Amino acid sequence: MRFLFPVVLFMAVWSAACEKAEPSFYGGRGKRPVYVAPDDLKVIKSEPPRNQISESGTIFLKDTLFFILDRYQGVHVFSIRDTAHTTNLAFISIPACLDFTVDGNYLYADSWRDLVVVDITQLNAVRETGRLTGVIQPPLYPLHYSGPFECVDEQKGAVAGWEDSPEDRFQCFSGN
Amino acid sequence: MKHLIAFLLFGVLLFSCTKDAEIAADGPAGQSGSVTRFAIQGNYMYVLNMNEVQTYDITNRDQPRLVHRLSTDYGLETIVIYEGTAFLGSTTSLYLLDITTHPEAPGIISTTNRVELLGFSHCDPVVVKGDYAYSTIKVIANVCGSIGAESALLIYDISDQSRPILVDQRQMNIPNGLGYKDNYLMVCDEGTDAVEVFDITDPHSLVDTEIFIPVTDPQDLIISGNRMIVSAPTSFYLFDIQDVQHVKQLAVISR
Numbered sequence: 001m002r003f004l005f006p007v008v009l010f011m012a013v014w015s016a017a018c019e020k021a022e023p024s025f026y027g028g029r030g031k032r033p034v035y036v037a038p039d040d041l042k043v044i045k046s047e048p049p050r051n052q053i054s055e056s057g058t059i060f061l062k063d064t065l066f067f068i069l070d071r072y073q074g075v076h077v078f079s080i081r082d083t084a085h086t087t088n089l090a091f092i093s094i095p096a097c098l099d100f101t102v103d104g105n106y107l108y109a110d111s112w113r114d115l116v117v118v119d120i121t122q123l124n125a126v127r128e129t130g131r132l133t134g135v136i137q138p139p140l141y142p143l144h145y146s147g148p149f150e151c152v153d154e155q156k157g158a159v160a161g162w163e164d165s166p167e168d169r170f171q172c173f174s175g176n
Numbered sequence: 177m178k179h180l181i182a183f184l185l186f187g188v189l190l191f192s193c194t195k196d197a198e199i200a201a202d203g204p205a206g207q208s209g210s211v212t213r214f215a216i217q218g219n220y221m222y223v224l225n226m227n228e229v230q231t232y233d234i235t236n237r238d239q240p241r242l243v244h245r246l247s248t249d250y251g252l253e254t255i256v257i258y259e260g261t262a263f264l265g266s267t268t269s270l271y272l273l274d275i276t277t278h279p280e281a282p283g284i285i286s287t288t289n290r291v292e293l294l295g296f297s298h299c300d301p302v303v304v305k306g307d308y309a310y311s312t313i314k315v316i317a318n319v320c321g322s323i324g325a326e327s328a329l330l331i332y333d334i335s336d337q338s339r340p341i342l343v344d345q346r347q348m349n350i351p352n353g354l355g356y357k358d359n360y361l362m363v364c365d366e367g368t369d370a371v372e373v374f375d376i377t378d379p380h381s382l383v384d385t386e387i388f389i390p391v392t393d394p395q396d397l398i399i400s401g402n403r404m405i406v407s408a409p410t411s412f413y414l415f416d417i418q419d420v421q422h423v424k425q426l427a428v429i430s431r
Contacts (some may be wrong), residue, residue, distance in 0.1 A: 053410045053430075058214075061398045061405060062206030068407060083403070083414050083426040101214035101221070102206055106237050108214060108221060115223070117238050129238035137226045 025169040026148035032165035033150060034072075035157035041095045041111065044118055044128045049088035050076065060102050065089075067107075071143070072096055072161040075107065077123055090123040096158045098138065110136045112158035141174045148173050208256075209396035209407065210301035210353040215255045215262065220279045222262060224252035229264070229273065231280060244281040246273075258304035261285070261337060265302045270311055272337050285337045301353050301396075303361075307335040308343075308379040310361055312351035327351055329363055331379050343380045348372075353396030355404075360385070360420045362404065364394035371397065371406055373420060389415065389423050 053076060057069030064081040074093040080086050092107065094100070094116065100109035106129070107118040117130035140152040142162040148170035152159055208215070213224035221232040221240060229252070231244035251267030260276035272285040302311040309332045327348045332340040349367020356362065361374040361382075371394055373387035389406075391413055397406045402418040411430035417423050 053412075056395060056407045056409055056412070058212045059209040059396055059398055059405065059407045059412070060206060060212075061400055066405060066412070068412060078429065080403075080405070080414060083416075086414070086427055086429050088429075099213045101208060101212065101216060103216045103221075103234070104237060108216075108234075108240070110223075115232070115240065115242075117240060119238065130240060132240060132242060135225075135230065135242055136223075 025171060026173045027168055027170075028148055030148035030150065030165050030167065030170045031142045031145060031162045032167070033152050033156075033159045034161040034163055036095045036160035037157050041158050041160075042131075043093070043095065044111070044116060044126065045093050046122075046124050046126045047074075047091040047093050050091045051088075058099050058101075060100070062102055067100070067102060069097065069100060071098060072159070075100055075109070092118065092120065092123070092126050094118070096138070096160050098143075110138070112136070112138055141172065146175055207398060207400065209398050210256060210303055210355060211254055211396045213252070213255060215257050217257050217260075217262075217275060218279060220275070222255055222257075222273075222275065222282070224255055224264065226250060226252065228252075229255075229262075229282065231282060233280060246282060246284070248284075254301040256302055256304065261304075263302045263304055263309055265300055265311055270302060270309065270332065270340065272334065272340065286340060288332065288340050288342070300351065303354050303356060304334070305356055305376070307333060308376070309334050309340065310354060310356075310376070312348060312354060312363060314348075314351055327367075329354075329374075329382075331376075331382065333379070344382055346374070346382055346384070352394060353407075355397050355399040357399050357404070357417055357420065362389075362397060362399065362417075364391070364397055364406065366393050366395070369393065371404075385420075387420065387423070389425075 055071040057071045060067040066078045066080050068076050076091055077089045078086050079089055094109050094111050096112040097109045105121045107120045109116055113134050113136050115132045115135050118126050119129045120126050149172050151172040215222050219235045221234050223230040227250040229246040232240040233243045234240045254265040256263050262273040262275050264271040269287045271287050273282045274285050275282045300312045300314050302309055311330050314327045329346045329348050331344040333343045334340045349365050352364040354363040359377045361376045363372050365372050369392050371389040373385045375383040375385050391406050393408050395407045404415040404417045406413045413428050414426040415423050
């Protein structure tokens with residue numbers, strides 16, 4: 001009897017350890033990632049001004065040029081020289097971008113796992129001049145959100161946004 | 177639809193013709209809002225990356241080199257540089273980093289432990305003026321057991337940078353970015369849909385001016401001279417703040 005208890009305990013622990021765990025799910029409405037393909041992720045370019053800001057982020061003022069991040073998409077550039085008539089100048093498309101800063105003629109930004117340098121001397125013809133790959137750890141969850149979501153599968157690409165999911169069972173959950 | 181096409185055409189014209197689309201190489205340095213993970217001083221750029229501070233040598237502006245990684249707790253959110261010190265807001269602490277002695281390899285001067293201090297965590301941006309740092313903490317109700325916790329504006333005396341001392345705090349609703357003009361501290365409060373203005377003449381005893389600048393869901397702000405730009409989720413606002421008692425809204429850009 002003295003030996004039985006440890007054996008039973010061992011058996012119990014062993015069987016628990018080997019038992020295939022039932023996957024647990026979070027129910028309800030949730031989010032799912034929107035992916036961008038690896039080839040598209042590397043394309044940084046000027047675009048004509050966009051007529052809306054989807055989800056603002058970091059802001060930066062350089063003299064009369066105002067930069068405002070659109071999360072996951074890039075940076076809008078406005079001229080506020082004439083405050084009564086601000087001018088929407090350009091959109092700098094930087095896929096999967098979540099933050100940036102500007103120094104001189106260069107804009108530094110994250111783009112998924114990379115840090116990129118963009119020469120913005122010509123706002124309507126920006127060009128990437130440098131890229132350090134794999135230095136950034138992007139969030140693998142929706143920002144400013146608490147609730148269930150579809151886990152990120154990096155085999156499908158980089159996360160370029162989040163949208164409402166039609167599913168009602170999720171394996172990931174964010175508590176903000 | 178016709179309006180949209182006209183708007184787009186107008187945009188394309190501006191895009192191709194305007195001189196504003198060229199950036200002067202010798203222009204002023206510029207400034208960020210208070211909510212950012214990137215900051216530059218001299219030839220170094222500091223980037224917050226989850227649980228580390230990365231230092232990039234940008235002597236060659238178009239070819240940064242990652243030269244140092246400083247480990248911290250998880251949850252770094254914001255960085256601001258003030259007179260040779262970097263102030264980092266994380267979800268648990270305020271970090272002060274020395275970026276003057278060894279700008280290529282900054283070291284931690286001190287940290288505050290907000291969890292112990294207030295019994296909850298989640299903090300946001302920081303601004304610094306003289307010997308005082310102003311930081312907002314935003315607590316989302318019903319998340320992670322923070323029910324009943326309060327969001328707040330915290331004021332630290334940082335005259336001894338190795339030992340920041342909390343000297344005052346004010347309850348806020350859902351505070352975000354902040355900045356100041358002279359002795360007026362402007363704080364975005366998403367909960368009250370306004371930029372709230374405090375008199376910080378005596379940082380040990382803030383005075384709520386009851387000046388209330390209405391902005392729906394304000395996120396962050398930049399103050400430059402007499403101008404204040406306030407961002408919202410899908411728009412931004414321009415204000416003339418020459419006379420803080422009588423702030424004038426100049427424009428709302430929501431496209």
